[in-house]
Amino acid sequence: MNSDLFALIRGRVGAALAASAAAVPEDVLARIEVSPPREAAHGDMASNAAMVAAKAVGQPPRVLAETLARHLATAPEIAAAEVAGPGFLNIRLHPAALHAVIPAILAAGEAYGDATIGAGERVNVEYVSANPTGPMHIGHCRGAVVGDALANLLAKTGFAVTREYYVNDSGAQVTALAWAAYWRYLRAIGSDIAAEDFAARAPSGLQYRGEYLIPVGAALAEKFGRSLAAEDGGVAPPEMWFERVRDCAIAAMMAAIREDLDLLGVRPDVFASERELVASGAVEAVIARLAQAGLIYEGVLAPPKGKLPEDWEPREQTLFRATQFGDDVDRPLRKSDGSATYFANDIAYHADKIGRGFTTLIDVWGADHGGYVARMQAAIRALAGDRARFDVLLCQIVHVLKGGQPVRMSKRAGTFVTLRDLIEEVGRDVVRFIMLTRKSDAQMEFDLDQAVAExxxxxxxxxxxxxxxxxxxxxxxxxxxxxxxxxxxxxxxxxxxxxxxxxxxxxxxxxxxxxxxxxxxxxxxxxxxxxxxxxxxxxxxxxxxxxxxxxxxxxxxxxxxxxxxxxxxxxxxxxxxxxxxxxxxxxxxxxxx
RNA sequence: GCGCCCUUAGCUCAGUCGGAUAGAGCAACAGCCUUCUAAGCUGUGGGUCACUGGUUCGAAUCCAGUAGGGCGCGCCA
Structure with a gap:
């Protein structure tokens, strides 16, 4: 038997319709449903077929329903089919038809429920993609679980899924990480330079003060001795140390993140490096492609409507014509120093995914990136037209509750809950399950007491x-x-x-x-x-x-x-x-x- | 100010490409069980689906507007 009983009966309804009426358009057929009825008294299954097809067939819903019911009653699985309400078909099955579900499940095992709707289509699910600047915390966790479960779900339904993690190992945040690691290095070789004094000398201050960088500093001291510091053990010119410290820090952070992901049971197939992408010339190549298509110009954006930012001044920028593809404003691709914006890098990254043969791209993002969706959508349409589908799942924030009180998280105060803490407290399976008990775009409360309640x-x-x-x-x-x-x-x-x-x-x-x-x-x-x-x-x-x-x-x-x-x-x-x-x-x- | 997301029972939330009398858990109330299959079971009450209008045979669901909440808003990623 067909292992999907609803699909089987839907087939019977379709056949009944074909036998009772002239050809019904495809789009009408597609709207026919066979579903569990709201009321158990209505039988085992219900269908809207007569109401959906009435107009195309040219008969009142109830009249068509009567005809369909007569045909359906002859199907081997169906004990009775009757018309109810505005034209519903209520279907009662022979017990044997219901019973047949059981051997079907036992024969299929965990594969029961597998589907072929994906038809082998190549899907790339990008999720987590936390910056390699520190350990994973609860904020990353939801996206990790949602993305991973979605990937599993798509694999189960016949898609060829690749799980991907985009490593943002380029740009200002990684620079700040390198400086923070360098501070820990100086401390490790005996310097007593205080955080505030160091912050004053670093180009963007000292952003990452968490203790998790202490081992990185120690490892740098172990490996390089005092050679990365100035003669007096103080801050040396960046040319002397920056790349080595940065690479070392990123490697350490990614190792920690992989460990955290592993604890959560998340194992991406691909880690894509932003820095490698930039180094390969892909960003300049994609900007050139857009330019060739006439989608880039030098221009000045209008200021945001309403209250004007304090430091607003008109600036000429390299802009992508996102408005041609449904975005609200055109978006900058280059900073004033000529280097590419994050957006430009991200376009190149998504172009790379398309180039690797994926026709559906799904990104799982935090809700704070919601304002970014339209421009990425626009960029992908510009590059691939309708050859690639792009969807974003936005995950809203998770509030952690303990004893009924919110657990405040602050990186600065050092009280943020790491993913590791959470898993150690309630267990991996509980974390994963609870993270999936809300729609991803709804806010969620994670009650630590409830999570371990029996x-x-x-x-x-x-x-x-x-x-x-x-x-x-x-x-x-x-x-x-x-x-x-x-x-x-x-x-x-x-x-x-x-x-x-x-x-x-x-x-x-x-x-x-x-x-x-x-x-x-x-x-x-x-x-x-x-x-x-x-x-x-x-x-x-x-x-x-x-x-x-x-x-x-x-x-x-x-x-x-x-x-x-x-x-x-x-x-x-x-x-x-x-x-x-x-x-x-x-x-x-x-x-x- | 603009854009996106959200608003369903006292609370936390489901609600299937528009379908029948809008569901679940908790809490409340009322019974039962005091056991062995394993951490109780059964029932009841509770809703203007934020509000207003529109589309249609039919709207919590789609469209427009209003109110409230969250997020974002030119060289952060």
Whole structure:
């Protein structure tokens, strides 16, 4: 059977429509849905087909629906189809059709729900891309998890996914990092130069004062001795030390970031270096391309409307005609010293991705970069027209709560919560799960107390608990001599599964492929978390029924046939939970401690 | 001032390319259980989907405007 029951029935509806009416346009067909009904009393599935197609067919919705219902009633899976409301088709399935979901799951394993909508299209998901200027903190964490889960989701639905991290190892922030590391170096070789005195001598002050650079200073002292300092152990001219210190500092920061990512279970396929990109000439090449296309000019931008910045003065700049591609203003590509802006580098980077053969580019950014989306969109349209699709997922800020109080984070005060701290406090799987319990563009509160609570309030616990219960049942059954392998359970008779709670659980399982596909199309990995929470709820209900009525327990030693059917259902449930957790990058637990 | 995102139950949030009587958890209230399958279970109340207008068979969903919140706004990345 088709392993997506909803897709199967949608096919039946399509066939019924083809048999009842003249050709219906493609765009109308595409709008036909077969979905779970809001009310369980409406049956197993509902379709809007008659309402959607009524106009094209030239019949009132209810009349068309009656015709479709008659055709549908002849389909082997369908027990009844009736018309309701303004023209809904309510479809009731034969129990056997629902039951067939279970062996399909057991046969497919974690691959149940895999789809082919990606058709092998090459997608590049760029996420995290934290500047290599310090350890990762909570602010980076959400984007890392969302990007990683999205990549998993797209891979599951047939896209050829590359996970990429863009290393901003060029520019002012990295220069500031080099100076900060140099200060730590001077301290390491015995200089007592104070932070304020050093800041006065560094071109952009001393921006990174965190203790995490102390080991970098020590390593520099170890490697270079006093050779990077002036005779008196003070600040030497940058030509003497800058590149070596910078490279060393970046390497140390990237090593730390990779460790942090690894703790989180994030392992990018590609680390793309901005500095290498610039060195390769790609930026000048892409500016030349745009110039050739007539999309660059020297001009003066109008000041922002409303209140004028204090230091505003008109300046002539090299501008990209972003307004031709939907942006509000044209955007500068060069600073006044002639060097490229970050935007110019980023255009070159995205052009590079397109050049590597990706046709869908997805960037996961912090919400503070929201104002940047339109110009990047414009640049990509200018370069690739409609040959490449570009989407940005903006991740809103995460507020951390402890004891009901917000945990204030300040780099300067040194109180920011690092990713490592967070993982050590609640665990990697909890971090990943919680980060996916909100739409990415909604603000989120991360309640440290709730994250480790063992109650229904904690979705991680609730879902893991359902999986552990499933596994526990299967372990007990195996001890009592019941077959519990997927192969064995895929062959058992399932007729006895007729309880309302059992059928509700099966319906939920049947919806997994549909959910996966929808989440992938919308780039919304958080839907997986909500689905698993609901699925866990359905399972827990069934489990609790057994507390009251012994005959509803999964294992019935005197009734091997019913037990087999229930074990198959339990095994299928565990499999779908595993499958969902795999997308989220969370490891399923076999038992609760 | 302009642009983007957001506004759904007391709280935190779901809500599928527009679909039927808008859902869940928490909190509140009322019962049950006091056990063994494992950290309780069942039920009830609670909504002008920020507001106003529009599109249509049908709008929380799309469009326009208003109010409130977040983010951003020429050589930071």
């Amino acid at each position: 109650t229904r309030e904690n979705p991680v616990f609730y879902v893991q608990y359902a999986h552990a219960r499933c596994r526990s049942v299967l372990r007990h059954a195996a001890e009592q001599g019941f077959p519990t392998t997927p192969e064995a359970l895929a062959g058992v008779a399932l007729d006895s599964l007729a309880d309302a709670a059992e059928l509700a659980l099966i319906r939920r399982l049947a919806g997994w492929p549909r959910l996966v596909e929808g989440a992938a199309r919308a780039f919304e990995p958080h839907r997986i978390a909500f689905f698993l929470y609901d699925l866990a709820g359905d399972f827990h209900i069934l489990w609790n029924r057994g507390r009251e009525a012994a005959t509803l327990r999964f294992i019935q030693p005197e009734r091997p046939a019913e037990t087999g059917a229930r074990l198959a259902l339990v095994a299928a449930t565990a499999m779908v939970i595993r499958s969902g957790l795999a997308v989220m990058g969370v490891a399923p637990v076999e038992e609760m401690r």
